Amino acid sequence: MTHNSPSLRRRLLLFVALPLCAVLVCGAALTYWLALTYANRVYDRWLLDSARALGQLVNSDAGRNELSDQARILLQYDPFDRVVYAVRSTRYGLLAGDRTLPQPKAAAPQPDPVYSSFRVGDHTMRMVSVLITNQDDPRDTLVVSAAETVRKRHLLARELLTATVPIEFALIVIAMALVWFGVNHGLRVLDPLTREIRLRHAGDLSPLRTDDVPLEVQPLVATIDALLSRVEKMLAQQQRFIADAAHQLRTPLAGLRLQAERALADPSPGTVRDALTHVERLSAGTARAAGQLLALARAQAPDEAIGAAKPLDLAELVRDEVAARVPEALAQHADLGYSGPARGVRVLGDAALLRELLGNLIDNALRYGRLNGMVTVSVQPEAAGEVVLMVADDGNGVPEPLWPRLGERFFRVDGSASDRIGREGSGLGLAIVREIAERHGATVDFGLGLEGRGLRVEVRFPAMAAHV
Numbered sequence: 001m002t003h004n005s006p007s008l009r010r011r012l013l014l015f016v017a018l019p020l021c022a023v024l025v026c027g028a029a030l031t032y033w034l035a036l037t038y039a040n041r042v043y044d045r046w047l048l049d050s051a052r053a054l055g056q057l058v059n060s061d062a063g064r065n066e067l068s069d070q071a072r073i074l075l076q077y078d079p080f081d082r083v084v085y086a087v088r089s090t091r092y093g094l095l096a097g098d099r100t101l102p103q104p105k106a107a108a109p110q111p112d113p114v115y116s117s118f119r120v121g122d123h124t125m126r127m128v129s130v131l132i133t134n135q136d137d138p139r140d141t142l143v144v145s146a147a148e149t150v151r152k153r154h155l156l157a158r159e160l161l162t163a164t165v166p167i168e169f170a171l172i173v174i175a176m177a178l179v180w181f182g183v184n185h186g187l188r189v190l191d192p193l194t195r196e197i198r199l200r201h202a203g204d205l206s207p208l209r210t211d212d213v214p215l216e217v218q219p220l221v222a223t224i225d226a227l228l229s230r231v232e233k234m235l236a237q238q239q240r241f242i243a244d245a246a247h248q249l250r251t252p253l254a255g256l257r258l259q260a261e262r263a264l265a266d267p268s269p270g271t272v273r274d275a276l277t278h279v280e281r282l283s284a285g286t287a288r289a290a291g292q293l294l295a296l297a298r299a300q301a302p303d304e305a306i307g308a309a310k311p312l313d314l315a316e317l318v319r320d321e322v323a324a325r326v327p328e329a330l331a332q333h334a335d336l337g338y339s340g341p342a343r344g345v346r347v348l349g350d351a352a353l354l355r356e357l358l359g360n361l362i363d364n365a366l367r368y369g370r371l372n373g374m375v376t377v378s379v380q381p382e383a384a385g386e387v388v389l390m391v392a393d394d395g396n397g398v399p400e401p402l403w404p405r406l407g408e409r410f411f412r413v414d415g416s417a418s419d420r421i422g423r424e425g426s427g428l429g430l431a432i433v434r435e436i437a438e439r440h441g442a443t444v445d446f447g448l449g450l451e452g453r454g455l456r457v458e459v460r461f462p463a464m465a466a467h468v
């Protein structure tokens with residue numbers, strides 16, 4: 001674990017803390033808005049009462065042009081806000097008060113009180129207007145307007161805000177603490193799993209127990225289980241391979257020892273010579289087997305070890321390889337030839353591995369082919385961009401029922417225990433071919449060879465675009 005690894009705890013907290021802070025800000029804004037709404041409602045009511053009271057006083061006043069002291073006190077006694085009023089008669093115009101006060105917005109005077117807001121300089125003012133009938137003149141109506149600045153409303157809203165924000169903040173801190181506690185506690189459900197894996201024996205690849213694993217972690221456990229089972233399969237395969245390989249090497253080594261004992265027991269030149277011939281053949285076979293084991297290991301190496309596949313010209317590669325093996329074929333009295341385009345057949349692949357593949361196929365064709373026989377190698381581009389590499393001979397071939405087994409490690413067809421030139425194969429050649437083909441996304445098929453005899457091996461490479 002490094003300090004840079006992402007922390008689930010930190011992440012969870014961050015995901016909770018940021019939205020909570022946003023909630024705090026929104027909450028504060030909402031509180032302020034609500035407080036202002038209610039403050040407006042309360043003070044509007046108060047303003048309306050003042051306007052109505054003023055209307056009564058105006059009606060009962062004789063002079064009308066002048067407000068009584070009582071009315072003046074009623075209106076102007078306000079420690080926070082500036083209060084202005086106006087009494088207008090629909091017939092006689094402004095009777096008293098401030099003429100700068102605007103007329104109510106409603107087009108015609110209405111029975112219900114009309115509220116409005118307007119700005120005077122830096123101040124916002126709230127105004128209410130009510131209608132009352134003029135008691136002296138029943139055909140006249142009085143519009144009484146009272147307006148005030150909104151300072152005390154904002155003061156009240158701000159007061160409410162300063163009272164609630166610390167409470168909200170405290171709640172959020174408590175929530176965060178609970179989340180912290182919950183996360184810590186919640187993460188503890190992983191402890192049994194960690195303990196189980198830690199206490200495991202190195203060779204124990206059985207699936208993990210999942211009864212006390214939380215639901216959310218089960219996909220992870222399933223992935224680990226899948227990995228474990230793959231590793232187990234690979235280990236078993238490797239162990240079988242090592243056992244097989246040891247067995248394969250033990251047989252020729254026992255043979256070598258036997259020949260040496262024979263020569264020691266009877267030092268006559270004839271016996272020694274015969275024993276040495278055997279020794280030479282056995283050691284060549286063993287060397288071949290060791291080489292094949294190495295080649296198989298190379299073919300199975302993880303992808304990055306051989307480098308990424310590059311586009312290459314398969315026709316050119318195959319033609320070169322065939323040309324290089326013609327002298328060997330001649331020495332074995334076989335007619336080895338290439339048919340197909342000289343160049344320009346592109347596949348994605350690793351040249352060294354493909355040479356290894358082809359080498360094994362040519363090797364088999366020459367070894368198990370007929371004396372003075374033919375071996376044909378061809379590269380053929382097919383429809384849809386596929387490319388087929390084929391090696392065919394006209395020897396004895398392999399009985400069709402055994403074709404599916406060709407490519408099994410150490411599988412050899414009975415009766416071909418030693419080939420035409422007396423060397424024993426190790427039974428790995430076609431396994432190597434299969435392995436390399438698989439790495440190139442290619443398939444391997446077997447069929448009858450030339451003129452209805454022998455064996456034909458076809459390696460079908462996918463189209464270049466489809467491969468990657």
Ligand SMILES: Nc1ncnc2c1ncn2[C@@H]1O[C@H](COP(=O)(O)OP(=O)(O)OP(=O)(O)O)[C@@H](O)[C@H]1O
Nearest residue numbers: 364365368397412413416425426427428429430455
């Ligand atoms: N062209 C062929 N004609 C007839 N039999 C073949 C041919 N190719 C392969 N076989 C049979 O298939 C068996 C497996 O071939 P493979 O190349 O895997 O192993 P090998 O040739 O015996 O050993 P290696 O190639 O590792 O030295 C051979 O032993 C042989 O019996």
Ligand SMILES: [Mg+2]
Nearest residue numbers: 364425429430
């Ligand atoms: Mg072979």
